[in-house]
Amino acid sequence: MKIVNRAMLAGVSSVALCAAPSAAFAQDADNEETFDDNLIVVTASKRQATLQETPIAVSVTTAAQIEDAQVRDLIDLQTLTPSLRVSQTSLSSVTNFIIRGFGNGxxxxxxxxxxxxxxxGVYRSRAAAQISDLPDLERVEVLSGPQSTLFGKNASAGIISIVTQEPQFEFGGVAxxxxGNYDAVAAKASITGPLSDTLAFSLGGSYNRRDGYIEDIIINQDINNRNRWGVRGQLLFQPNPDVSFRLIADYDKIDEVCCGATNVVDGPTGAIVRAVGGQFIPNDGLSLQSTVNFAPTNKIENYGVSLQTDWSAGAIDMxxxxxxxxSDSFVNQDSDFTSLNSIGTNxxxxxIQTYTGELRAASDFDGPLNFLVGGFLFHETIDQGAEFGNGEGFVLFANAATGGAYSALEPTLRALIPDIPEGSFGGVGQGRMLDYDYENTSFSIFGQxxxxxxxxxxxxxxxxxxxDKKQVVSNNISTDVFSGIDLVQAGFNAAIAQGATPAQASVLASDLDTNPFLALRGLQFNPPYLNFPNAVEDGRTDxxxxxxxxxxxxxxxxxxxxxxxxxxxxxxxxxxxxxxxxPFAxxxxxxxxxxxxxxxASPIRDAGLAVPNLRTGSRFAGPEESExxxxxxxxRWDGFSFNLALFDQTLEGFQANVFTGTGFILGNADEQSVRGFELDASIxxxxELTFTAGVTYLDSVFDSFPDGNALSPNFTVIPADLSGERPAGVPEWSxxxxGTYTVVIGDSTSLRFHTxxxxxxxxxxxxxxxxxKRAVENLNASVTLGLSNGLELSLWGRNLTDAAYLNAVSPAVGQPGSLxxxxxxxxxxxxxxRFRF
Structure with missing residues (x-):
């Protein structure tokens, strides 16, 4: 066996292709089976390289499969790969990839x-930079389990590798x-060819737009649309057979109205919203209508450049x-998801700016010993800003919820605590402003x-x-006047004014029955922050x-x-x-x-850093270690192939990210494991006829998670011991x-059916x-007429049974008890x- 040039060096690309039963190959005159991307050559007596070379659980989706299934973006990819789950929830950029039940972000x-x-081969660190449509896609590879030795940036749960076609020295292209329905228009085009004997180019572009499938009955606008486009150019310079340079530059943009939320449970605050004129569609989580008072905005720009250099020095390939x-993103959302403008801005x-550099060397010896060795550098900065402000409907909601006490008690509270900042309670625009400056530098040395x-x-x-080293500086400010009031202090001062001793006043101020101000705590949504680094928290991990x-x-x-x-x-x-x-507890x-x-007593209090109404949470989660x-x-035989993997996979310190309605609780599960199998087969x-099947079984459990969090029956996030529980969202069976059937009509025409x-x-x-709960059923189909001149005509449908289900649920923002x-x-x-030329 010889693995040459980029076969080992491309890491996942070469590895994944070997495992795919559907990978295309051609046999040359020297009995060497050569894959269509020329990454791997196996020198043997007609052995199936796809079967023999890759001892890793891998699923590969080729460009042809993606075309037949009419996969529009990475979210649709899960319909072809049972071990992969992809979900999009509140924002276009909130796309989460999960393999074998592990995934976060x-x-x-x-x-x-x-x-x-x-x-x-270039690492994309966040979802906003991962969801671009690519015009010249060659294949998508999903590697299950930790991939430690071939990747500089370790991924504890798995890898998704997207491979595009490199420039060709033969002119060609596709458009x-x-x-489709919802006025959907999707266009892609790419062209490639030689500029000289040693220089080839490719240029591609994509455009994808669709009306939203959720109708907002308040602003009369569709939500959950698609509106994204991108361009991508490549140059391949090969001055001699031993050296090549591949330069890639790309730019893409997303500008979408996303995402619409539905009311799953109309809690006690629902009546309050309606009482002050707000509207929403209650208790209908599968509704295709929404009631926001302004359209959500999602704008994302991604761009970058990479240079890959491959050279061969005798028996060593570099x-x-x-x-x-x-990657820059801007979002604004009506997060109360009702027509009442209680939340004015979110x-x-x-x-995000990311620099990566990787250098690898692999041997190509004829003997029994071969190696790969490499190094990887990564530097990233993130500048995050956020603004959350009250709308004009917030005071209406607060007064309706408290029988008018919210505004009526303002003069009393100001008299009891004279240093309350200026500004009326619940004023328009009051809320919070977040600013985080994040820096991450890491390096790794790897070998095999x-x-x-x-x-x-x-x-x-x-x-x-x-x-891996990270450091964060925060500059977070709460401008919510009411949320910064210590209501216990107000009760204490009131008791003192009525003649109580300090000891008596402390007792009276702590009791809800004797301190009526405490009933207003539920409206203190934006308490003050303690920024870091500070004397107790250094804002660093190493x-x-x-x-x-x-x-x-x-x-x-x-x-x-x-x-x-x-x-x-x-x-x-x-x-x-x-x-x-x-701060941590x-x-x-x-x-x-x-x-x-x-x-x-506690370190922050002892250091004099405590601010009124300071809460605990988490600054960071420790590392994940998988096994x-x-x-x-x-x-693999003529007409039949299969891959079967049985696994026992454990993550210690899995980083659990729980949405609270206003932010996230980030913590570590002591141990989460999954046992199961993956089986894919093709016959x-x-x-003319091919059947494919993939089955994944996952027995997933939190082995130990005593400090977990869960939703209570009234839909608030509470501490919970999740040990022994099955992690939410991880199906047992996928x-x-x-099937694809091709009918050849004469010598020049074919008809291909796929489902x-x-x-x-x-x-x-x-x-x-x-x-x-969620149960997924998704039926897709297409029929394609192919002509000899390169023209193809297709009819397609996705989710043909119109199955409806919820991808996620979360607490309603500012509406305790609603979901x-x-x-x-x-x-x-x-x-x-489609036309190929």
């Missing part, structure tokens, strides 16, 4: 996802235009990849050694040493880790191979860059100095089946509320014209 920009996303990327801006013990039996040993892999692979025959793997993985600490970034004991008994035991078997009884079906078993949407949800996309269908 979402709307908290301080979290690097546990599932790493690479595009042409397509699709139109690859270097350097990249710069920037603006969030995130500007393959030793062929005997013919067909190979031992692989790999390791990755990583150091993580070091050594991950490693041991694997034994055996080619039992030309048609069958087996492997056994033990691997570990690592992801560094993540910061909580949200409204609920608050170990650093601060909440409470008022006027209460009885007074709050216990994997896996055995697999792969077989072609005749050349199944994908499909695929996705199923996920019923699963709770959130921990603590077992009665809110909102985000539903799936309804049926879509249309036609497409």
């Amino acid at each position: 979402g709307a908290n920009p301080g979290i690097e996802p546990s599932v790493g996303v690479f595009i042409d 397509e235009l699709s139109y 690859t270097g990849i350097g990249a710069y990327r920037r 603006i969030n801006t995130v500007d 050694l393959d030793f062929e013990i005997t013919d067909g039996l190979t031992l692989t040993v790999g390791a990755n040493y990583t150091e 993580d070091k880790d050594l991950s490693y892999t041991f694997r034994l692979a055996y080619n039992a025959s030309d048609n069958l191979s087996l492997y056994a793997t033990y691997a570990t993985g690592f992801k560094a600490s993540s910061f909580n860059l949200s409204n609920d970034s608050r 170990a650093d601060f004991v909440p409470g008022s100095p006027f209460q009885s008994p007074p709050p216990a 994997l035991y896996e055995i697999g078997i792969k077989g 072609s009884p005749i050349p 199944v994908v089946v499909g 695929d079906y996705q199923m996920e078993s019923n699963v709770a949407l959130v921990n603590g509320l077992s009665n809110f 909102v949800g985000f539903r799936n996309q309804p049926r879509t269908y249309g036609g497409l014209v």
Whole structure:
């Protein structure tokens, strides 16, 4: 066996392709099976390289499969890959990738996802930079489990690698235009060819727009639309067979009205909203109507440049990849999701700049020993700003909720606490302003050694040493006058004014029955912040880790191979860059100095840093460390192939990110594990007909999570011991089946029929509320007429049964006791014209 040039150096690209039963290949005159992307050459007697070379659980979706299934973006990819789940909830950029039940990130920009996303070998660190439509896609590869030794930026749960087509030295291209319901227009085009004998180019672009499928009956506008476009250019310079340079530059933009939320449970505050003229559609989580009073804004710009250099020096092949990327986003959302303008603004801006550099060397020896060694550098800065302000409807809501006490008690409270800042309670624009400056620098050294013990039996040993440093500076301000009042102090001062002793006043101020001001605590949504770094919190993390892999692979025959793997993985600490970034409980004991008994001493209080109504939460979550035991078997014969993996995977310190309605609680699960299997198979009884099937079974559990959080019956986030519980959102069974049948009509025309079906078993949407569940059924189909001149005409449909379900639920913002949800996309269908030349 020889792995040459970028075969080992491309890491996931070469690895993943070998495992795909559907990967296309051609056989040359020298009996070498060469894949269509020229990344891997296997020198053997007609052995199936796809079966023998890759002892890793991998799912590959080719460009042809994506075209047949009419996959519009990465969210649709899960309909073809059962181990992958992709969800979009409150924002266009809140897209979360989950493999084998592990995944995190979402709307908290301080979290690097546990599932790493690479595009042409370049790491994309956040969802906003990962969801672009790519015009010249070649394949998408999903690697399950920790990938420690071939990646500089470790991903503790898995990898998604997106590979685009490199420029060709033969002129060609493709253009397509699709139109569907919801006035959907999708266009893609790419062209490639030579500029000289040594220089080739490619240029591609995409445009994707669609009306929203949720109608807002207040502003008479559609929500949950698509509106994104992008361009991508490449140059490939090959001055000689041993050296090549691939330069890629891209720009894409998203400007969407997203995302609409529905009322799942109309809580006690619903009547208050209606009493002051607000409207919403109660208790209908699957509604296709919404009631916001202004359209949500999602604007994202992504752009970057990368240079990949490959060169061969005898028996050593080298690859270097350097990249710069920037991702800027701006969102504004009516987060109360009602027509009552109680929340006037909820603006969030995130500007991310990322620099990456990687250098790898791989041997190409004929003997039993080969190696790969490399280094990776990563530097990233994030500038996040947020603004959350009251609308003119907030005072109406607050007074209705308190029988008018909210405004009526303002003069009394000002008299009791003279230093209350200027400004009326609940004034328009009052709220909070967040500002985080984040910096992350990391480097890693990694390597892998393959030793062929005997013919067909190979031992692989790999390791990755990583150091990761982060630092954050916060400048968060609460301008909410009422939220900064110590209501215990107000009761204390009132008792003193009535002749009570300090000891008596402390007791009276702490009791709801004797201090009526405490009944207003529920309206203190934006209490003051303690910024960091400070004398107690340094705002820094510094993580070091050594991950490693041991694997034994055996080619039992030309048609069958087996492997056994033990691997570990690592992801560094993540910061909580949200409204609920608050001191750890170990650093601060909440409470008022006027209460009885007074709050216990704590480092922050001892340092004189406590501010009124300071709450606890989390500043960051510690690192994740994963461990994997896996055995697999792969077989391939004429017309039939399969891959089976059985695994036991554990994450210690899994970074759980729980949405509270106003921010996130970020913490570590002591241990979360999953046991199960992945099976994918392909059978072609005749050349014109192919059936595919994929099944994933996950027995997932929080082995130990005593400090977890869950939703209570009244939909507030409360501490909960989740040990022994199944993590929310992780289905036990995921199944994908499909079929493609091609009818050849004469010598120049073909008719291709395709269908695929996705199923996920019923699963709770959130921990603590077992009665809110999701079961997924998704039927898709297409029929394509292909002509000899390169013209193709297609009719397609997705979610043909119009199955409806909720992707997620969360507490309603500013409405205790109510629950909102985000539903799936309804049926879509249309036609497409494609021309290849």
